[in-house]
Every structure is written in structure tokens, then in C-alpha cells.
Amino acid sequence: MITERHLQIFIALAEEQHFGDAARAVGITQPPLSQGLRRLEALVGAKLFERGAGGVALTPAGVALLPYARRALTSIEELHQAAIARDPEGPEIRLGLAPEVPPSAGAAVAAACGSVIPGSRVTVVTAPTSSLVNQVGTGRLTLAAVLHPAVLDGLEAGPVSLLPTWALVPAATVGTEVVALRQLKGLPIAVRPRAEAPAARDLFLDTLALHRPDGGTVVVTDERAGLAMAAAxxxxxxxxxxxxxxxxxxxxxxxxxxxxLRLRLVWSRTRTPFLRPNDVMAQLTEALAS
Amino acid sequence: MNARIRGIFEDAGVRGWMHAISLDDPEARVELDADVVVPLASVYKLPLLAGFSRLVDLGELDPREQVTLEPSSRTAGPTGLSMFADPVTVSLRDLALSMATVSDNAAADALLDIVGLRRLAGILESFGLRRTWVRRGTAANLRDLQRRTGADNADAALAVLADNDRTDPVGVYEAASGSAASARDLTLLLRRLWAGELLSAEQTEFVKATMHRQIFLQRVASGFPHDGVRIAGKTGTFGALRHEAAVVTLPDGAAFAIAILTLAARGDFRQPRVEAAIGEAARVAVDVLR
Structure with a gap:
């Protein structure tokens, strides 16, 4: 019996022309990919790919059968979408936001989840990046907006979004609207605890130290506390x-x-079938950066 | 123990895989996801060194045979013959020496051509390594990276990996396509080499002495700030990968084989915290095993 997985392997190999890349695209490792291909070739009674020097290429039989595979896979995906849309409960999307995500950006992602995935129910939590990555990995969260760079360990991740930042400075400290980092002298910069996201925090601190050798930092629990210290x-x-x-x-x-601020959406490929259509993640990423 | 090693890696912002054993008592070990197959970067030069020595033992290669490497066909790199401007004539054993002590890419690719991928695969299998694959050298690795990044030279391609504002191209760190091994297999290779089970006494001594002459001290060796502790290692660096496989010998003669493979969240070329974390993890393992 030809399965959805066989179709995914056929199409991914035709598109990637490389066993490792195709396995990644399907979300499996190389041995089951090769095995699946052999099974499919036995089922259709034809060799679909030739192994060449640089990768793999479709055989004439592969070229002829590929459009049928594409149509079959599209139909299966439509079936999934229709089933999700009919479910009165709808899929539950548990969204995690790092505390650094601006409230408006977090709201935009949550709203986009609701509109991109019809019938979905969205719940949102805020937690440090390290905790969010863990929760997405164990399936407690569907997806999360986290700081980049962070150790992701097998999670899927969207592109890096760069959000511009402002310096909030006690009034009368600086006169101009645009300031160079090295002009911000004399006061520590408020930062959140390092353990929340060691790699991203170190990148921030290393960059800060390069531009501003003195002045130091002070650890705060959140932006509310930082803002209050700035006001003081x-x-x-x-x-x-x-x-x-x-x-x-x-x-x-x-x-x-x-x-x-470098942000990325992360999710688990194996746990979130309804996030698979590529344009869903593209739209959520767009919401994050807009 | 695992929690402590995990903590070191988390704090440094890396995903880490590790296996450490006592050479006197291989049942005594420290491990963290030791069977996961990880891309090796330049650590592939270690199995290549062992394979070359095996061919010398078999009489298939003459270690004194001279070869001439032309600048136009040499692999680029930051050390050794890779940096030279003019043709170099060198013996096979000196190629192996330069490859292993300064991670010379040009020497390694020239030696890999002479040893041959197929011949090396057979030797590694005869060594009992079931999760170690040398599938390509540095030149092929850089070509693959250029293809994936769309960059027109190796430096530009590596700069893409180093940029924290950009997303890594798909498949760059895919174990399946390049040379790869598990941490457990690397310590098995080191243990069998040190026990003299794989090579003649003369070639065993050549491998040990060569590895003791490695110049890079910032990883495993950084965990042992005592000249009485001897380190014989091979590092590997590619993009965000930072590895070392080494034998650490204490002044009393107790010896330990350690493989630490890491993938950093940050892309930067220079990552002193990651180097130090590899040394710290090695030190913790030795202290547990001794």
C-alpha cells in the first residue's frame, strides 16, 4: 500500500536531489528514507531515481509519475485541513513568548495563529527562552518565539527576525535623538539573568563590551523593573x-x-502536523517582525 | 554526573555529545548522548591518520614516498601547507604529521586521496568502528557549503555560518552527508590505538607521538593547567562545530580517552567560552573516572 510517507519521500527527493536534504525535509533520518524509497519503487514496479556523482536524479519513470504523486499528496493535505476545520474544538495552539518579545509583536503572532489556522484555539504563556525551548521539545507548547542564538537541539526553526532596539535613558542624560552606544556613559545597562538564554545574552554582552568598555550592567527581573530604574x-x-x-x-x-533583538519561531516537526504547510510559518514569522 | 556535564554545555550555549572512558577500566565511563552520530569537522583526520598507519603496516604505502602538491590543487585552510604559496614536496608521513598536528587541510586532502575513501572505510570497519564514516575531506566539505550558501568562495560561505543575524542554510550540520561519528566510537578508536590492538608497535608509537604534538591547547588541554598532564588530541572546527577527541594521561600514568563534540548556538569564529567548556567537561570526566 502506498502511504503518505512514500509520497513525501518521492517528492522531497525529486526536489532536493540529495538523500540527506530530503530526509531532513520529510523529518526522518536517511535509513528510513532509503527504505521507504525502495518500498515505493517495488510498489510502483519502476526505479524512480538514479544515484549520480553529485546526488540523485529522477529516471524517466520518476518524471512521469511525479505529477501523480504531487496530486495525491495535495489531496491528502486537503483532507487533513478539512478535518481540522470541521473539528468543533479546532486544534489547540499553545504559544510561548520570550519576555523580550515586545507585547505588540507577541499579540501579532497570536492573532496570526488564529487567522492562519482556521478554527484554532490559542493559549499563550511567557517564559524564558531556555524554558520555552524545553517545553516545545517535550510537546507542552506548540510553538514559541525565542531569542536567537539559542541551543535548539532538533527543533524546527524559522528565519531570524531582527527587531530594532531603543535605549531608554534617564531624561537630560543625552540630548540627541540618535545616540552611539559609546556615548551612553556612567550608568549600567539593565539586563535579564544570563541563565535564561546564555548564548543570546553573551552575544548581547560581548557586543556591548566592544562598543562600551565601561559602565557595566545590572541584572533586573524584567523590563518593568528596568524602566523603573531608568526613571530613578x-x-x-x-x-x-x-x-x-x-x-x-x-x-x-x-x-x-x-x-x-534577534527572534526566531521554533516548533517541533513531529508534534505539529498542522504547522507543516510552509506558508503558515512564513505568515507567523511575518507577524513577529512587522 | 550527566546533569553537571549538561550544565556546563548549557552555560556555554552549546549542544554537546560526549563519551569518556578510563583506558585501564573501559567499563568506567562518563557519557552524554554518546551514540548520536555527529558531523566530525577535522576530527575525521584522526581515523584517517589511523587508516594511513594501517596501510603502512600492510606495506601498501611507503611512509617515505615523496609527493609534490601544487598550489592550484591544494585545499585552502589557515594552517600548514594550505598557507604556502609555492609547490611543496613532502613525504607521506610528513603529510600525516602536518595533518594531525596543525589540522592542515591541504595535507589531509592529499593524504585522503592517496588512502582512498573505499580503502579507508574497509580499514575502519576492520577496526570495529560501526558508527564512524569518512565520506569526504575538507575540500568536498567546503564545496558542499558553497553550494548550500550560494557563496562563490569558501571564506564567504564560512562567513554565512558565522553571521548571527542569518539563518544557517538547511543541512549544513547534517551528519548524514559528511564525515561523521559518535562520541563512543571515537573513544573506542583511541582506546584500541593506545592498547596497540590496531597497529604495529612502530605505527602505534607514530600515531601516539603525532597526536601528542598537536598544537591546539584551548580545548581539552585548557581543563588541565598542569604540564605534568599529557594530552594527545585532534580537534575539529567547522562553522559552529567545536570538537576534540583526546587521550589525557595523568602524571601517575592513568589515562583516559575522551571525545567531546559540540554545536554552538552562536556562529562566531572565535568562541572562547565554548573552548573552555570543552576543557571543563573533560576535567570533570577525568575527575570522576580517576
Missing amino acids: GQAIVVTADPALIAPGVGRHRLADDPLP
Whole structure:
């Protein structure tokens, strides 16, 4: 019996022309991919691919049968989508947001989940990147917007979105609207605990140290605390939140945007069949960066 | 123990795979996902060194035979013959020496051509390595990276991997397509080499002495700030991969085979925290096993 997996292997190999890449595209390892191909070739009674020097190429039989495989797989995907749409409960999407994600961006992703996946119910939690990656890996979350770079260990991840950041500085510290990082002297920069996202935090601190050798940092629990310290004249906050402001605090663009907020959507391929159509993730990524 | 090793890797922002054994008591071990097959980067030069020595033992290669490497056909790289401007005539054993001590890409690819992928695969199988594959050398690795990144030279392709603002091209770190091994297999190779089970006494000594002359001290050796501790290792670096397989010998003669394979979240060329974490993980393992 020809299965959905056989069709996925056939199409992925035709598109990638490479066993490793095709296995990755299907979300399996190479041995089951090769095995699946052999089984499919036995079932259709024809060799579909030739192994060449640089990779694999379709045989004439493969070329002739590929359009039928594509149509069959499209029909199966439509069946899945129709089933999801008919389910009165709809799929549940548990979305995780890193605390650094600006509220408006998090809201845009959640709203996009609702509109891109018809009938879905969206629930949202906020947690540090390391915790979110863990929760997506174990299936407690469907997808999450996390800091980049982070150790993802087998999770699927979308492209890196760069969000510009502003410096929130006690009023009257600097005059100009755009400031260079090295001009922000004398006050520590508020940062969240390193353990929440060691790689991303180290990249932030290393970049900071390159541009601004003195001034130091102060660890805060969240942006609310950082903003309050800025208002009290005690710290500088670097934020991607376009709306974060308080009396007595000035907002400044950083020249050349040296400290962008790097965000990525992560999800588990094996646990989220309804996220498979590629345009779903593209639309969610767009919502994150808009 | 695993929690401690995991903690070291998490803190450094890397995914790590590790296997460490006592050479006197191979049942005493420290391991973390030791059977996962990971792309080797330049650690493939270790099985290649062992394979070359085996062919010398069999009389199939003469270690004193001279070959001339022309600049136009030499593989690029930061060390050894890769850097030279003019043709170089060198013996096979000196190619092996340069390959293993300074990770010379040009020497390694020239030696791999002479040894041959098929012949090497047979030798590795005879060594009892079931999860070690040398499928291509450095030149082919760089060609594959250029194809995936669309860059027109190797440096530009590596710069794509080093850029924290960009998403890594699909399949760059796919174990299936390049040379790959599990951490457990690497320690098996080291243990059998050190026990003299694979090569003649003369070639065993050549391999050990060559590995003791490796110049890179920032990884495993960084965990042992004592000149009385001897380290014989081979590192591997490609994109965000940072590896080393080494035998650590304490002043009292107790020896340990350690393979630590890591993939960093950050892409930067220079990652001192990751180098130090490899040393720290090695030190923790030796302290448990001694």
C-alpha cells in the first residue's frame, strides 16, 4: 500500500536531489528514507531515481509519475485541513513568548495563529527562552518565539527576525535623538539573568563590551523593573518594545542598531502536523517582525 | 554526573555529545548522548591518520614516498601547507604529521586521496568502528557549503555560518552527508590505538607521538593547567562545530580517552567560552573516572 510517507519521500527527493536534504525535509533520518524509497519503487514496479556523482536524479519513470504523486499528496493535505476545520474544538495552539518579545509583536503572532489556522484555539504563556525551548521539545507548547542564538537541539526553526532596539535613558542624560552606544556613559545597562538564554545574552554582552568598555550592567527581573530604574536615574534599558516609556525617561535610537533583538519561531516537526504547510510559518514569522 | 556535564554545555550555549572512558577500566565511563552520530569537522583526520598507519603496516604505502602538491590543487585552510604559496614536496608521513598536528587541510586532502575513501572505510570497519564514516575531506566539505550558501568562495560561505543575524542554510550540520561519528566510537578508536590492538608497535608509537604534538591547547588541554598532564588530541572546527577527541594521561600514568563534540548556538569564529567548556567537561570526566 502506498502511504503518505512514500509520497513525501518521492517528492522531497525529486526536489532536493540529495538523500540527506530530503530526509531532513520529510523529518526522518536517511535509513528510513532509503527504505521507504525502495518500498515505493517495488510498489510502483519502476526505479524512480538514479544515484549520480553529485546526488540523485529522477529516471524517466520518476518524471512521469511525479505529477501523480504531487496530486495525491495535495489531496491528502486537503483532507487533513478539512478535518481540522470541521473539528468543533479546532486544534489547540499553545504559544510561548520570550519576555523580550515586545507585547505588540507577541499579540501579532497570536492573532496570526488564529487567522492562519482556521478554527484554532490559542493559549499563550511567557517564559524564558531556555524554558520555552524545553517545553516545545517535550510537546507542552506548540510553538514559541525565542531569542536567537539559542541551543535548539532538533527543533524546527524559522528565519531570524531582527527587531530594532531603543535605549531608554534617564531624561537630560543625552540630548540627541540618535545616540552611539559609546556615548551612553556612567550608568549600567539593565539586563535579564544570563541563565535564561546564555548564548543570546553573551552575544548581547560581548557586543556591548566592544562598543562600551565601561559602565557595566545590572541584572533586573524584567523590563518593568528596568524602566523603573531608568526613571530613578539608575540604569539604561535597551528594548525592542516601541511603546515602553515613562515620565523622566528619554527614548533614543541607537546609531547603526548594534544590539538588535534577534527572534526566531521554533516548533517541533513531529508534534505539529498542522504547522507543516510552509506558508503558515512564513505568515507567523511575518507577524513577529512587522 | 550527566546533569553537571549538561550544565556546563548549557552555560556555554552549546549542544554537546560526549563519551569518556578510563583506558585501564573501559567499563568506567562518563557519557552524554554518546551514540548520536555527529558531523566530525577535522576530527575525521584522526581515523584517517589511523587508516594511513594501517596501510603502512600492510606495506601498501611507503611512509617515505615523496609527493609534490601544487598550489592550484591544494585545499585552502589557515594552517600548514594550505598557507604556502609555492609547490611543496613532502613525504607521506610528513603529510600525516602536518595533518594531525596543525589540522592542515591541504595535507589531509592529499593524504585522503592517496588512502582512498573505499580503502579507508574497509580499514575502519576492520577496526570495529560501526558508527564512524569518512565520506569526504575538507575540500568536498567546503564545496558542499558553497553550494548550500550560494557563496562563490569558501571564506564567504564560512562567513554565512558565522553571521548571527542569518539563518544557517538547511543541512549544513547534517551528519548524514559528511564525515561523521559518535562520541563512543571515537573513544573506542583511541582506546584500541593506545592498547596497540590496531597497529604495529612502530605505527602505534607514530600515531601516539603525532597526536601528542598537536598544537591546539584551548580545548581539552585548557581543563588541565598542569604540564605534568599529557594530552594527545585532534580537534575539529567547522562553522559552529567545536570538537576534540583526546587521550589525557595523568602524571601517575592513568589515562583516559575522551571525545567531546559540540554545536554552538552562536556562529562566531572565535568562541572562547565554548573552548573552555570543552576543557571543563573533560576535567570533570577525568575527575570522576580517576
